[in-house]
Amino acid sequence: MTDAPQGTTALPIQIRDLTKRYGSVHALNSVDLDVHSGEFLTLLGPSGSGKTTLLMAIAGFSRPDSGSIRFGEDEVILTPPHKREVGMVFQSYALFPHMNVADNIGFPLKLRGISGAERAARVEEALETVQLSGFGARNIDQLSGGQRQRVALARAFVFGPRILLMDEPLSALDKKLRERMQIELKHLHRKLGVTTVYVTHDQREALTMSDRVAVINDGELIQLDTPEVIYNSPANAFVADFIGESTMLPLTRDDAGALLFRGQVVGDAGTDQGRDWTLVMRPERLFFADAGAETDDQTIVLTGVLREAVFQGESEMALVAIDDDTEVAVRFGTSGRASASGSNAGDQVSIGLDRNDVIIIPDGQAV
Amino acid sequence: MNWWSRPAADTQITHGNRLWLYVLSAIIMLLLVAPTLIVVPMSFSDSQYLEFPPSTWSLRWYEEYLGSAKWMRATATSFQVGFLTMLVATPLGVMAAYALFVSRHRATRAIFLLLITPMIVPVILIAIGTFYAYGRVGMNNTIAGLVLAHSALALPIAIIVVTAGLSSYDLSQEQVARSLGATRTKAFFLITLPQIRFSVITAALLSFLTSFDEVIIAIFVSGGANATLTKHMFAALRDYIDPTIAAISTIMVILSSALLLLTQFLGSKGKRN
Numbered sequence: 001m002t003d004a005p006q007g008t009t010a011l012p013i014q015i016r017d018l019t020k021r022y023g024s025v026h027a028l029n030s031v032d033l034d035v036h037s038g039e040f041l042t043l044l045g046p047s048g049s050g051k052t053t054l055l056m057a058i059a060g061f062s063r064p065d066s067g068s069i070r071f072g073e074d075e076v077i078l079t080p081p082h083k084r085e086v087g088m089v090f091q092s093y094a095l096f097p098h099m100n101v102a103d104n105i106g107f108p109l110k111l112r113g114i115s116g117a118e119r120a121a122r123v124e125e126a127l128e129t130v131q132l133s134g135f136g137a138r139n140i141d142q143l144s145g146g147q148r149q150r151v152a153l154a155r156a157f158v159f160g161p162r163i164l165l166m167d168e169p170l171s172a173l174d175k176k177l178r179e180r181m182q183i184e185l186k187h188l189h190r191k192l193g194v195t196t197v198y199v200t201h202d203q204r205e206a207l208t209m210s211d212r213v214a215v216i217n218d219g220e221l222i223q224l225d226t227p228e229v230i231y232n233s234p235a236n237a238f239v240a241d242f243i244g245e246s247t248m249l250p251l252t253r254d255d256a257g258a259l260l261f262r263g264q265v266v267g268d269a270g271t272d273q274g275r276d277w278t279l280v281m282r283p284e285r286l287f288f289a290d291a292g293a294e295t296d297d298q299t300i301v302l303t304g305v306l307r308e309a310v311f312q313g314e315s316e317m318a319l320v321a322i323d324d325d326t327e328v329a330v331r332f333g334t335s336g337r338a339s340a341s342g343s344n345a346g347d348q349v350s351i352g353l354d355r356n357d358v359i360i361i362p363d364g365q366a367v
Numbered sequence: 368m369n370w371w372s373r374p375a376a377d378t379q380i381t382h383g384n385r386l387w388l389y390v391l392s393a394i395i396m397l398l399l400v401a402p403t404l405i406v407v408p409m410s411f412s413d414s415q416y417l418e419f420p421p422s423t424w425s426l427r428w429y430e431e432y433l434g435s436a437k438w439m440r441a442t443a444t445s446f447q448v449g450f451l452t453m454l455v456a457t458p459l460g461v462m463a464a465y466a467l468f469v470s471r472h473r474a475t476r477a478i479f480l481l482l483i484t485p486m487i488v489p490v491i492l493i494a495i496g497t498f499y500a501y502g503r504v505g506m507n508n509t510i511a512g513l514v515l516a517h518s519a520l521a522l523p524i525a526i527i528v529v530t531a532g533l534s535s536y537d538l539s540q541e542q543v544a545r546s547l548g549a550t551r552t553k554a555f556f557l558i559t560l561p562q563i564r565f566s567v568i569t570a571a572l573l574s575f576l577t578s579f580d581e582v583i584i585a586i587f588v589s590g591g592a593n594a595t596l597t598k599h600m601f602a603a604l605r606d607y608i609d610p611t612i613a614a615i616s617t618i619m620v621i622l623s624s625a626l627l628l629l630t631q632f633l634g635s636k637g638k639r640n
Binding site: 085090092155 | 540545550562
């Protein structure tokens with residue numbers, strides 16, 4: 001256990017019926033979740049959704065009221081944190097300010113009785129992995145935010161943990177550095193191959209980094225899937241709204257089960273009779289169609305009045321009123337060819353949506 | 368620009384405008400310190416009586432103090448009780464402050480107030496109560512009794528100092544240490560304690576001083592062979608006035624000031640870290 005080599009000890013996590021209450025509030029409500037061996041899984045949700053509680057339960061800092069957590073074959077629900085062999089990175093980095101960089105990273109090795117040359121060698125190897133070679137003797141207050149992040153990371157994996165947990169580790173960094181660290185973390189994960197559970201409230205970060213994303217809200221697991229599926233086929237209105245931008249419009253259903261939007265067939269409810277359905281339109285999947293274009297097998301066309309076009313740098317956002325109280329957001333690139341220019345506020349415009357880009361979600365529970 | 372018309376702060380107010388404030392502050396500080404300092408020249412007097420200013424000078428009262436078995440014994444008692452009080456109050460204070468800091472229990476506020484009551488209740492009440500309580504269990508005039516009573520007085524100070532030291536401490540460091548393989552106890556001693564060490568040392572020094580300077584409880588519950596220096600001084604002032612007291616006072620002022628300066632120094636060092 002003590003000298004397990006890096007990257008060979010990835011373990012799956014199996015969570016069953018995990019429940020945690022604070023008073024009458026369910027922080028976690030009967031959560032089932034399987035994290036595959038070696039995968040990068042992100043817990044994504046708004047603040048107060050229970051994602052951090054779930055992470056803390058995996059780490060052993062929060063004792064659930066009931067349920068099961070297994071690392072591989074081992075039930076760990078009663079195992080204290082220091083025996084779980086889990087590396088953890090906190091939002092605040094939580095580096096030990098009274099130790100230098102090498103002592104911080106060497107701390108878990110020291111606790112495992114690894115001393116002298118071997119400890120120094122493994123610390124140096126970890127420093128190299130996070131591209132901080134030669135920083136061992138530095139004090140913590142001599143490091144930049146990004147460097148601190150890397151030290152916290154090195155400290156979390158240097159002892160070859162079976163599982164790596166990260167609680168919003170990049171949220172304190174500025175946007176540019178954060179985006180670079182996202183890629184670096186992804187590379188590091190690939191290199192170490194360790195099962196990683198990552199918590200964030202930043203949907204873009206979740207989509208960028210994860211093998212799979214678990215969307216959590218009100219203590220419940222709402223949807224668990226790859227970033228593509230989560231984005232392209234949200235399970236419900238919450239996921240559609242929380243991830244990406246969207247305009248949501250109600251659909252009607254005819255007697256044959258076809259779903260209609262303003263008389264145009266956009267989908268099929270099948271035999272499911274008892275629900276309301278909603279059309280989700282992603283602004284970047286919409287485009288301006290030629291005047292006079294009509295709905296066909298390929299494209300759904302809506303007409304409306306251009307209310308406003310806002311230049312946002314890499315893209316432009318247009319708000320189109322398709323009736324008095326319904327606005328649809330359309331996002332398009334600013335490459336010159338694909339612009340709304342030519343249209344002014346108040347002009348009549350046509351917007352198109354490829355039928356492949358139609359997202360239809362059921363509202364609420366089936367009756 | 369001379370000192371007079373230079374701005375005193377990030378404002379347009381100059382040192383000249385502020386002169387009245389400087390003078391007032393100096394007067395207040397003088398009034399606070401003067402009664403203490405007046406004993407210093409008196410201790411170097413050659414007179415039989417307390418005299419200010421002294422007409423002739425000598426070191427005889429220092430010799431008197433250092434040569435007296437009675438005074439030396441009382442001094443040893445005071446150091447012993449002070450040291451033991453420090454050993455009792457500091458760990459208890461650290462444990463209480465840590466528990467209150469970590470706990471999310473709703474009663475922490477009430478427990479904190481309960482623990483600092485010895486600071487709020489008039490010492491004379493504690494002294495009388497302790498005296499009668501000790502009378503029942505035969506702890507009057509014992510070192511242990513005095514140490515316990517002084518620890519009750521020192522505990523609130525230790526708790527407040529350590530709580531202040533913990534206030535800026537990030538507890539997730541301890542969680543990290545535990546996830547890295549440290550037991551909770553190890554995490555506290557290896558990670559938390561080194562970072563609040565200046566507060567702990569300050570708490571220890573102030574605990575010592577609380578006991579060393581204390582007179583009211585000592586008058587009630589210490590006596591005989593275990594009477595403290597302060598108790599002897601009080602008795603000496605009542606029975607016969609003699610400049611030995613001034614000499615002892617001077618030594619105590621120097622010792623206390625040195626310890627206080629040390630805590631200030633440690634405090635600023637702790638803040639820098």
